[in-house]
Amino acid sequence: MLLEEYKNTILSLVKENEDVKTLIGLFHLMDGCTTEEALVKNFNALTGKDGKDLLKLLRQKQILKVGAHDAYLCLAGYEEVFDVLAAEYSPPPGDLLAYFEKAVEEDDKATLKTLYLLLNLGRHGLLGSKQYEILKTDISEIFDPAVFQSVEERLIRDRICVYGEKYETEFLDLYQSDAKKNELKERMWAWKAKELAELPVKQQLETEIGDLVRGARERMKGGGLADTLGIPENEIVEQTSGYFSGFEMDDTFLFLTSDLLLEHDTLHIVIIDSLSRFEVLEWKNFPVVFVTDAKPRWLGKMGAVFKSAYPVLSDRKIAIVVPNKDAYSNFKQRLFYLLLDRLEVEDLSEL
Incomplete structure (x- = not known):
C-alpha cells in the first residue's frame, strides 16, 4: 500500500x-x-x-x-x-484547574487525593511498584475499589488523564502541560495548607509541644549550664534543651511538617488527614510521627507494603498516631511517649 x-x-x-x-x-x-x-x-x-x-x-x-x-x-x-x-x-486536554476547583467545591476527597498522587508519581511509580498499582491500591484502601473505578473513568472521560498499559508498564497519566501541572500544585498546596491549619489537632499539638519545650528550657536554665560553659543562655537553651520549628507545608507531600527537639530526642511530626502507602514509603526523615484522622487500612500489611522498599522498614523509625485513640510504632523514645500522653492515646501497638 x-x-x-x-x-x-x-x-x-x-x-x-x-x-x-x-x-x-x-x-x-x-x-x-x-x-x-x-x-x-x-x-x-x-x-x-x-x-x-x-x-x-x-x-x-x-x-x-x-x-x-x-x-x-x-x-x-x-x-x-x-x-x-x-x-x-488527539482529544484536547480538559481544563485541569477547573476540574480541581470543582472537586474542592464538592469536597470530592477521592478525586483530590488522586490528582495529588498523580502529580507526585508521574508514570514510573516507585522501586518495585508500578504507578498504576500504587494509585489503585492507595485510593481503593483509603476510600473503596468502586470509588477508584469511578474516579478513573471520570478523569479519562473529562480528558484529564489517559490510561496506558503494555507488558511491565501501566499508568494513569495527566496529559497536561507542565505549566498546568505546576499551577495545579500551587493551588492544591495552598488549599490544603488552609484546610490543615484549621484542624483542631494542629492547635492541640502546638499547645502541647509548646508546653514541653518551655518546660525543658526552664529546667535547663535552672541547671546553670550556660554559665558553666560560657555560652549565651538563649543560644544553649534553644539548641540543647528544646526547639520546635512550627508547622509548615512540605514541598513534596500534601501535609504539614515540623521538627521537634527535646533534650536528647528529636522527632519529625507530620499532620495528614489520610496516610497512603505512597507517603509512608517515600518519607525519608526519621524518626517520624504521622498524626492522622484514622488508622490506615494497610497497617496490618506492613510486610507487603515495604516488600521492595529502600530503606527497609527495620531501618526506619515510624510511628502512626490517631489522637485520643491508638498509636503504632517500631521505635521507643521518651519524647514520643511524652507526646502520646499529651495526645491522650489509649493504646500503643508495635508496627
Whole structure:
C-alpha cells in the first residue's frame, strides 16, 4: 500500500465514522502502551462505546497491527503519516484547574487525593511498584475499589488523564502541560495548607509541644549550664534543651511538617488527614510521627507494603498516631511517649 493510499484509507474511515478519529487520536497520548484493554478502556470512557469492533476494522483495513506484548501499532513504514494524523485527532486536554476547583467545591476527597498522587508519581511509580498499582491500591484502601473505578473513568472521560498499559508498564497519566501541572500544585498546596491549619489537632499539638519545650528550657536554665560553659543562655537553651520549628507545608507531600527537639530526642511530626502507602514509603526523615484522622487500612500489611522498599522498614523509625485513640510504632523514645500522653492515646501497638 502506498503512503497516500494508507492516508486516504484513514481519512475515508474517519469521514464514515467519527469514532475512528477518537480511537486513532488516543495513540498520540498513550506512548506505545496501546494494548486492546488500554485502548478500549480509554475509548469507552470517552464515548460510552466498546471500541473492539473498530480495532478489528482498522486491522482488516491494514491500518493497525498487533506488535510485541500485544500492543496495537500502525503498520511498519507508515509511522510518519499515522503519527501526524494521530496528533491531529488527539482529544484536547480538559481544563485541569477547573476540574480541581470543582472537586474542592464538592469536597470530592477521592478525586483530590488522586490528582495529588498523580502529580507526585508521574508514570514510573516507585522501586518495585508500578504507578498504576500504587494509585489503585492507595485510593481503593483509603476510600473503596468502586470509588477508584469511578474516579478513573471520570478523569479519562473529562480528558484529564489517559490510561496506558503494555507488558511491565501501566499508568494513569495527566496529559497536561507542565505549566498546568505546576499551577495545579500551587493551588492544591495552598488549599490544603488552609484546610490543615484549621484542624483542631494542629492547635492541640502546638499547645502541647509548646508546653514541653518551655518546660525543658526552664529546667535547663535552672541547671546553670550556660554559665558553666560560657555560652549565651538563649543560644544553649534553644539548641540543647528544646526547639520546635512550627508547622509548615512540605514541598513534596500534601501535609504539614515540623521538627521537634527535646533534650536528647528529636522527632519529625507530620499532620495528614489520610496516610497512603505512597507517603509512608517515600518519607525519608526519621524518626517520624504521622498524626492522622484514622488508622490506615494497610497497617496490618506492613510486610507487603515495604516488600521492595529502600530503606527497609527495620531501618526506619515510624510511628502512626490517631489522637485520643491508638498509636503504632517500631521505635521507643521518651519524647514520643511524652507526646502520646499529651495526645491522650489509649493504646500503643508495635508496627
